[in-house]
Amino acid sequence: MAVRLSVAFALLCGLVAGVAASSAEDRAIVLATTTSTQESGLLDYLLPIFHDKTGIEVTVIARRADEVLDGPRRGEVDVVLMHARPQEEKFVADGFGAKRFDVMYNDYLLIGPKSDPAGVKGKDIATALKAIEAKGAPFVTRGDRSGTHAAELALWIVAGIDIASTKGAWYREARQGMTAALEAARTANAYVLSDRGSWIAFRERGDLDVVVEGDKRLLNQYGVMLVNPDKFPNVKKELGQTFVDWLISPEGQATIARYKVDGQQLFFPNADKSGG
Helix, strand or coil: CHHHHHHHHHHHHHHHHHHHHHHHHHCEEEEEEEHHHHHCCHHHHHHHHHHHHHCCEEEEEEECHHHHCHHHHCCCCCEEEECCHHHHHHHHHCCCEEEEEEEEEEEEEEEEECCCCCCCCCCCHHHHHHHHHHHCCCEEECCCCCHHHHHHHHHHHHCCCCHHHHCCCCEEECCCCHHHHHHHHHHHCCEEEEEHHHHHHCCCCCCEEEEECCCHHHEEEEEEEEECCCCCCCCCHHHHHHHHHHHHCHHHHHHHHHCEECCEECCEECCCCCCC
């Protein structure tokens, strides 16, 4: 009898553990985002707060901007948070995503040597890029088809420069994430375009400093979308929408605003609940 009770108890414990594990799995979602968002430390700050409030675990998959939407297009992700608005809007228009919402913004900065060999400090971004190209001053590009790389290429166009045909040895491709690109610029004493969050979080600045900022063309807007549950029934609609709603709620927006590194605010909430 004692053996039977022990076996029954073990089976019951296993059943309870299985139910608990299943319940925990059911209270989890997958978030696709960009590498720079992950590297900023924002999600390490936000997600535990969200979990404490809702009990929902968020698993993060960080990819460069041109790869972020691959998983969501296959229905392998529940929510997307990124900063490449044209791609986001096409994702929704093509039926892969539900409504898109603005969440927050930061901005891009032109980082360069404190000695400023191209003489661009304080100039607008187009004038600065023209001067860098004209003088052949070292410039590090991420070169990895990320959102930041796409923004940089668009800025060369704004400056009237066909970088594909005019680049020379001065234009150096890191082909890595933002932290690696900043490190390459520090090592080469070169210019580089960085999002503000990555720059603030970058510790090994050496002789680098901000040389151009504040140009409206440097705005970096972030959006959030639930992957379309009508197209992909496996998407956790309620849990994913809970995350989206929290991000754009007054509480979520205030939480984003409180995230700082070295006393500096990295992201500025600007949720538009009518949709992006």
